[in-house]
Amino acid sequence: MKILIIGYGNPSRRDDGVGLAVVNGLRRRLGLPFLQDNDDGFADLGHDVDTLFVQQMMPELAETLACYDVVYFVDAHVGVYPELIRRTPLMPDPERAVVSHHVKPGELLDIARRLYGRAPAAELISIRGFDFNFGEQLSPSTAKAVAQVVDELWQRMQG
Amino acid sequence: MAQKIVIEPVTRIEGHAKVAVYINDSGTVERALLQVNEFRGFEKFCEGRLFFEMPQITERICGICPVSHHLASAKACDAILGVEPPRPASLLRELMHMGQVIQSHSMQVFELAGPDLLLGFDADPAVRNVVGLYQANPDLTVKAISLRKFGQEIIARLGGRRVHPNFAVPGGVNSALTPQDRDAILANVETMMSYVQDGIAVIKSWMEAHQSELEKFAVFSSGYLGMVSPDNAVELYDGELRLVDAQRRQLERFNGKDYLMYISERVEPWTYLKFPYYKKLGWPAGTYRVGPLGRLNTADKMATPLAQKEYETFQQLRNGQVVEGTLYYHYARLIEDLYAVERTRELLEDPDILSTDILQTGPVTNREGVGVIEAPRGTLWHHYWVNENGQLERVNLIVATGNNNYAMTRAVDSVAKTYVDGKNVTEGALNRIEAAIRAYDPCLSCSTHAVGQMPLEVVVYDGHGNEVNRISRGV
Numbered sequence: 001m002k003i004l005i006i007g008y009g010n011p012s013r014r015d016d017g018v019g020l021a022v023v024n025g026l027r028r029r030l031g032l033p034f035l036q037d038n039d040d041g042f043a044d045l046g047h048d049v050d051t052l053f054v055q056q057m058m059p060e061l062a063e064t065l066a067c068y069d070v071v072y073f074v075d076a077h078v079g080v081y082p083e084l085i086r087r088t089p090l091m092p093d094p095e096r097a098v099v100s101h102h103v104k105p106g107e108l109l110d111i112a113r114r115l116y117g118r119a120p121a122a123e124l125i126s127i128r129g130f131d132f133n134f135g136e137q138l139s140p141s142t143a144k145a146v147a148q149v150v151d152e153l154w155q156r157m158q159g
Numbered sequence: 160m161a162q163k164i165v166i167e168p169v170t171r172i173e174g175h176a177k178v179a180v181y182i183n184d185s186g187t188v189e190r191a192l193l194q195v196n197e198f199r200g201f202e203k204f205c206e207g208r209l210f211f212e213m214p215q216i217t218e219r220i221c222g223i224c225p226v227s228h229h230l231a232s233a234k235a236c237d238a239i240l241g242v243e244p245p246r247p248a249s250l251l252r253e254l255m256h257m258g259q260v261i262q263s264h265s266m267q268v269f270e271l272a273g274p275d276l277l278l279g280f281d282a283d284p285a286v287r288n289v290v291g292l293y294q295a296n297p298d299l300t301v302k303a304i305s306l307r308k309f310g311q312e313i314i315a316r317l318g319g320r321r322v323h324p325n326f327a328v329p330g331g332v333n334s335a336l337t338p339q340d341r342d343a344i345l346a347n348v349e350t351m352m353s354y355v356q357d358g359i360a361v362i363k364s365w366m367e368a369h370q371s372e373l374e375k376f377a378v379f380s381s382g383y384l385g386m387v388s389p390d391n392a393v394e395l396y397d398g399e400l401r402l403v404d405a406q407r408r409q410l411e412r413f414n415g416k417d418y419l420m421y422i423s424e425r426v427e428p429w430t431y432l433k434f435p436y437y438k439k440l441g442w443p444a445g446t447y448r449v450g451p452l453g454r455l456n457t458a459d460k461m462a463t464p465l466a467q468k469e470y471e472t473f474q475q476l477r478n479g480q481v482v483e484g485t486l487y488y489h490y491a492r493l494i495e496d497l498y499a500v501e502r503t504r505e506l507l508e509d510p511d512i513l514s515t516d517i518l519q520t521g522p523v524t525n526r527e528g529v530g531v532i533e534a535p536r537g538t539l540w541h542h543y544w545v546n547e548n549g550q551l552e553r554v555n556l557i558v559a560t561g562n563n564n565y566a567m568t569r570a571v572d573s574v575a576k577t578y579v580d581g582k583n584v585t586e587g588a589l590n591r592i593e594a595a596i597r598a599y600d601p602c603l604s605c606s607t608h609a610v611g612q613m614p615l616e617v618v619v620y621d622g623h624g625n626e627v628n629r630i631s632r633g634v
Contacts, residue, residue: 038325040320040321056322059266059289059307060307060311062304063308094290107290114297115297
């Protein structure tokens with residue numbers, strides 16, 4: 001089974017970088033080098049478990065998604081959900097994002113299904129962010145949630 | 160009783176804007192305005208930063224054309240150092256710029272304007288989107304996405320990231336191109352060229368079928384501004400600026416660093432977006448258009464063979480006169496897209512492209528520096544004033560979308576008067592107003608340096624400001 005974890009957000013705005021923190025947490029367990037500032041992970045695809053970090057979703061990512069069986073999207077939420085960690089199963093969704101320059105995960109799955117013949121099973125993992133000021137360090141609560149998500153994903157991969 | 164119709168926010172552009180349409184008592188449009196109601200103030204909060212940080216800071220203005228800001232900023236920083244980057248560095252910067260032009264133009268034509276053009280202005284808004292587009296023409300949509308991916312790949316191979324790369328620095332670039340990366344990009348050039356040509360064929364076919372719409376949709380005279388090579392070919396990375404009038408007569412040809420001698424900015428109280436214009440002709444006679452149509456009307460030719468062949472067809476549209484129809488922006492955009500792919504190949508085949516002579520450093524030599532580039536949407540200026548330590552004292556950014564501000568307002572006004580019946584406001588008419596704005600591919604995030612949400616809401620007010628009707632989608 002091929003698995004892809006996509007973290008997304010802005011790592012220069014503290015907790016908005018949770019996606020990168022989860023991706024690098026998993027890469028540590030996988031024995032892979034961390035993704036650095038200038039590396040989104042595309043050059044390192046091809047393992048059974050792959051990781052990417054992007055600032056925003058763009059349509060061309062759909063072609064990549066179609067190569068996987070399972071995809072986890074990891075992003076920050078700003079408190080719109082009561083849970084510290086919200087797990088949302090995703091289905092292909094044709095609804096267009098209102099902002100023109102990025103697409104939503106569900107829309108990406110829809111593009112993958114329609115144009116590339118396959119949409120993976122997918123889940124969105126939203127981790128509560130508390131501090132979105134300038135900086136690269138996660139707030140303590142978010143950092144704790146990141147560790148929990150890394151554990152959880154790691155266990156799922158082992159299963 | 161007079162009515163006011165508001166389209167807010169306008170969809171499938173980047174940023175937040177609204178359109179106000181004023182209807183008189185007899186139900187006809189009196190006036191329409193594009194209002195940009197967001198403000199971020201990048202120019203102000205950059206004051207105090209060190210100038211060499213600016214290529215990284217200002218690219219954050221935008222997620223779709225960060226490379227334009229990145230490079231214009233680097234050019235302004237070159238000027239502060241008083242150095243000329245080594246030729247290989249300039250080639251590499253231009254290569255990254257071509258990547259951005261390809262991804263930006265391809266996205267605009269196919270994914271943003273494509274639904275209007277290929278599904279129809281009057282199509283159900285529920286399907287008049289990129290999903291509807293790939294239901295109608297999956298092959299073309301896959302090609303469009305491939306083109307975007309190709310452009311993003313060029314940016315990433317040079318600057319590490321597809322969005323907000325880290326590459327250009329004052330005096331050059333921070334890494335050389337490897338033979339592997341050169342070959343990987345080159346391997347796809349022919350295919351991408353054929354994809355753009357397929358897109359051009361689709362647009363031309365659409366143009367043939369929609370001649371009457373093209374001839375009445377926001378057609379108006381204006382000046383045009385764009386960068387040109389010494390022999391007046393369209394230039395996107397470096398060259399002089401040429402300003403022509405509505406009869407294509409050259410008004411000025413100048414070094415972009417001297418823009419303050421030629422360009423002023425007007426402020427109107429009803430919008431945050433300023434209105435640049437040509438000083439000598441004054442306001443509003445001195446307003447001009449930029450971007451793909453502006454550049455093709457300003458220049459005499461394209462510098463690559465396939466784009467030149469297409470340019471000759473473009474020129475025949477009005478027997479060598481300027482092409483004024485706003486919808487022709489899309490055709491012009493694809494001609495430039497073709498140029499950018501051809502130019503990518505030229506750059507990659509240049510013997511200097513793999514050179515490691517990529518940086519010329521020096522101390523702060525000049526207290527101010529100007530960088531100019533043709534962003535996908537038009538001419539972009541970065542102008543910095545620094546103290547003796549290189550700390551920014553003042554910043555001025557004139558962004559492509561700002562240059563087109565007056566033109567967009569005129570386009571909105573024209574389309575509203577042509578298509579909107581105040582007694583029966585249709586979704587198709589409102590979409591045409593949005594399409595008039597979209598043709599300019601505005602980036603309001605760039606021009607006001609802010610981001611916004613873009614559901615669409617149309618509110619009809621009577622002359623007393625009372626709401627009498629509301630049409631919403633995506634809210």
